[in-house]
Amino acid sequence: MPTSPRSTASDKTRQQIIHVTERLFAEKGFRAMTLRDVTRDAKVNLAAVNYHFGSKSKLIREVIRDRIEPINIERLSRLDDLIELHGAEPVPVASIFDSLFRPLFESDGKGTGPNPALIQMIGRAFTEPADFMRGMHRDFFKELSARYLFELKRSCPELSEETLRYRFFLSISTMLGATIDQVILENLSNGKSKQRNYDRLVSELIAYAAAGFAHS
C-alpha cells in the first residue's frame, strides 16, 4: 500500500488514472463518475484504483489537490509581484483579479494552454455537495481569501468590511459559475463558436469582476 509515493519507478498507470479522473469528474461530478468508467477509459484494471489511491474519495481528493495547489501558488506569486511593482501604492483592482483568475484559465500544469477539463473540474469541486469535500474548501481557500481580501481592502478603502466580503464572494461566484455553465453559453451563442474562447472569456471575466467589485 503506497500511501504517498509521489513518484515511484513506474507510475504510468497512476498517471493514466489521474488524467482520466480529472476529465470524468469535471463532466459528471463525484457520484455519477464511477470507478468502472475511470478504469475502462484509462485502460487499467479496476483494482488498480484501490491499490494506488485506497478509495474513490481519496482518488478524487488527490486529483483535486494536485491541480489546485500549483494554481494557488501561482496566484499568490503573481499577487506578490504586483505588490512589489506598485510599491506603497495599492494594486489596481483589475490587476488583483487578473492574478486570481488567469492562473486557472491558462494553466494545464504544462504551460501549453488552457485545459477545459481542469477548468471545469475546479468549478465542479467547489459546487460538489459531497460531504468529503467540505474540509477541502476551507484548506484551499482560507489563506487565499484572507490575502486577497487584505489587498482588495487596500485598493478600495472606502468599502466596509462586510461589503468587501459580499463583493468578493460574488466575484468568486462569477468565476465558478463561468467554469461550469456550458449550457448557458451554448444557448446564447446559438451554435456558433462551439469551441470556447478562453482568452476572451478570462479577459471579460477580469473586467467584469473589477467593475462589479469596485463600483460606487
Add this chain to the structure above:
Amino acid sequence: MPTSPRSTASDKTRQQIIHVTERLFAEKGFRAMTLRDVTRDAKVNLAAVNYHFGSKSKLIREVIRDRIEPINIERLSRLDDLIELHGAEPVPVASIFDSLFRPLFESDGKGTGPNPALIQMIGRAFTEPADFMRGMHRDFFKELSARYLFELKRSCPELSEETLRYRFFLSISTMLGATIDQVILENLSNGKSKQRNYDRLVSELIAYAAAGFAHS
C-alpha cells in the same frame, strides 16, 4: 397512471414528495439524492414516487418545472412593467437585473419570503451534469435570454453583440454561483451570520451585475 393530474382530490402525498425533493435535490444533487431519502423524509411509501411521477427523472423534472416556470413568468412580467414605465427610453441596466434576479430570491411560491431550498435548487439544476437536464435548460432559458438580451442591447447600444453575450453569461454565472457556494461565504464570514441575509445578497448582486455588465 396519472400523467398530469395537477390537482386531484387528495394529492397530499404528491405535495409531500415534491416538497422534500426540492430540499434534498438542492442539498445533494440528482445522483446523491435517493428515492429512499425522499420517501423516508416525506413519510410516504417508496412505491408512491413511481405511482405519482413515473420515475426519479420525471419527479425531479416536474419539481424543477413547477418552480422555475412561475419565476420566469414573474421575471417577464416585471420586465414588461419596466418597459412600460420608461416609455421610449431604455430601461436602466440595474432595473433590468432587478427584474431578473429578485423573483428568484424573494419567491417561495407563497409570498412569505425567501426559500433557501428553492434558491439553491435552481442553482443546482443549472449546474447539474446529468444528461436528462440538457433539454430543460434550453426550454427554460431560450425565450428568457432572448428577451433580456434584447432589452440590455437597448440600454447599452455601444456594446457589440458578442460583448453583450459574454457579459450576460457572466451575470447569469454570478447569480448561479451565488445560489450554490455556501461554503465560500461561510469561510468569508468566519462563523458570523450563519443565517444568510438574502435581502442584502440580492441587493449586492443586482448592483454588482449592473456595474460589471455596463462598464466602459
Add this chain to the structure above:
DNA sequence: GTCTATAGAACGATAGAC
C-alpha cells in the same frame, strides 16, 4: 391509492493467484 416484497442491475471494495 397505498402497501410489501423483490427483481435486476450497478456500485465500491477486496481477497488471492500470478
Add this chain to the structure above:
DNA sequence: GTCTATCGTTCTATAGAC
C-alpha cells in the same frame, strides 16, 4: 504491480396483495 473473481451493499423500478 496487475489481474480475475466475487462479496456485500445500495439503488431504481415494478409486480401484486389489499
